[in-house]
Amino acid sequence: MAELPRFTWVDVCARRLERHALTVPSKEARPADIVAAMASTHAQVMSAAELGVATRIEGATRQDVREALWSERSLVKTYGLRGTVHLVPARDLPMWVGALSALPEGPEVGPPHIRLNPEQREQVVAAVGDALDDAELTIDELTAGVVERTGPWAGDLVMEAFQGKWPRWRQAMHLTGVRGTLCFAPNRGRKVTYTNPRRWLPGFRPAEPDAALRWLVTTYLHAYGPSTPQRFAHWLGTQATWASRLFASMGDALQQVDVEGAVEWVEAGDIDVPEELPEGVRLLPYFDGYAYRVGNQPPARLYPGRAAERVLPGNFQVLLVDGVVGGLWHQRRSGRRIDVTVEPLGTLGRARLRELDDQVERLGTILEGEPRLTIGTVTVGGHA
Numbered sequence: 507m508a509e510l511p512r513f514t515w516v517d518v519c520a521r522r523l524e525r526h527a528l529t530v531p532s533k534e535a536r537p538a539d540i541v542a543a544m545a546s547t548h549a550q551v552m553s554a555a556e557l558g559v560a561t562r563i564e565g566a567t568r569q570d571v572r573e574a575l576w577s578e579r580s581l582v583k584t585y586g587l588r589g590t591v592h593l594v595p596a597r598d599l600p601m602w603v604g605a606l607s608a609l610p611e612g613p614e615v616g617p618p619h620i621r622l623n624p625e626q627r628e629q630v631v632a633a634v635g636d637a638l639d640d641a642e643l644t645i646d647e648l649t650a651g652v653v654e655r656t657g658p659w660a661g662d663l664v665m666e667a668f669q670g671k672w673p674r675w676r677q678a679m680h681l682t683g684v685r686g687t688l689c690f691a692p693n694r695g696r697k698v699t700y701t702n703p704r705r706w707l708p709g710f711r712p713a714e715p716d717a718a719l720r721w722l723v724t725t726y727l728h729a730y731g732p733s734t735p736q737r738f739a740h741w742l743g744t745q746a747t748w749a750s751r752l753f754a755s756m757g758d759a760l761q762q763v764d765v766e767g768a769v770e771w772v773e774a775g776d777i778d779v780p781e782e783l784p785e786g787v788r789l790l791p792y793f794d795g796y797a798y799r800v801g802n803q804p805p806a807r808l809y810p811g812r813a814a815e816r817v818l819p820g821n822f823q824v825l826l827v828d829g830v831v832g833g834l835w836h837q838r839r840s841g842r843r844i845d846v847t848v849e850p851l852g853t854l855g856r857a858r859l860r861e862l863d864d865q866v867e868r869l870g871t872i873l874e875g876e877p878r879l880t881i882g883t884v885t886v887g888g889h890a
Contacts, residue, residue: 519829527562537574548793583690585683588743603686604718635687638702732770784829820888
């Protein structure tokens, strides 16, 4: 048996930083290219998604990301991985919908008397797509449209919510995104609106499930590999045994490699390693650092020393130092002024401090504000 290609964890860090344009911001990439390279971008906090994408493109600002989403429509904001809000390239939406629709169903949640049965879920998916076919609707308007097309049961206020109760149909809201009948539209004032992606992407149709799943595996491995079926399942929020079978079914399309004694996978032939070691400091916004962990590396590798206790338990904005978490940070905005507090967990030498100044200045450019850096303790908790 031939010896497996060997990787170190430093190699893995270097590959990911380079492929995500964190080693050097890209001069040519557009926002959709960056989101594709990241295998989608978490967008629960839209300002964090804007920062995460723009920081990877030389000279970009948050406006470039907004234009890609709402004017060019080269990006789509929808429900993706783990049922949470993500950005995906419009060109890849058929593959995302085809793959995510084919994942094993998770366990039922909530008391039996409030759940949707399978027939009701399908009715909701169809009703949402129909209601949004020629409209951009707020959640209240969409609820009225769903109830009109299904029945009063869809509007029963049975789901515990932040300030009251939500209607029954909203249990399937993430499913409508995964199935491709709903995506986000521009806000109407302060109100979120939704539409059907078919309005913006003529001819849109989900890809064939088997081909889409194979595409998703190779897309994931290009962004985060070498990796394992177990980490792929964690990234998706699905079953590890199912993921192991999927990897095995791909045969020669995947290749095993050795990562410091552990057998992991890459796409066949994808064994290049950057010549340069992971170097420098980077400020990753909310969920970007989280994706860095969920996507690939075991926490012990990414959160060494004090970072395991200080940063790992919460969803903080993280300071990367030479490819691993070396601190955390927080920003507070007041008008154009942005107060940035960075808490390193070790000593930063003069060169690193100069890099940090540059990173904070770049943050101000992206967010179109005037930043002020303080080195000190971050006193707020992580994001929910």
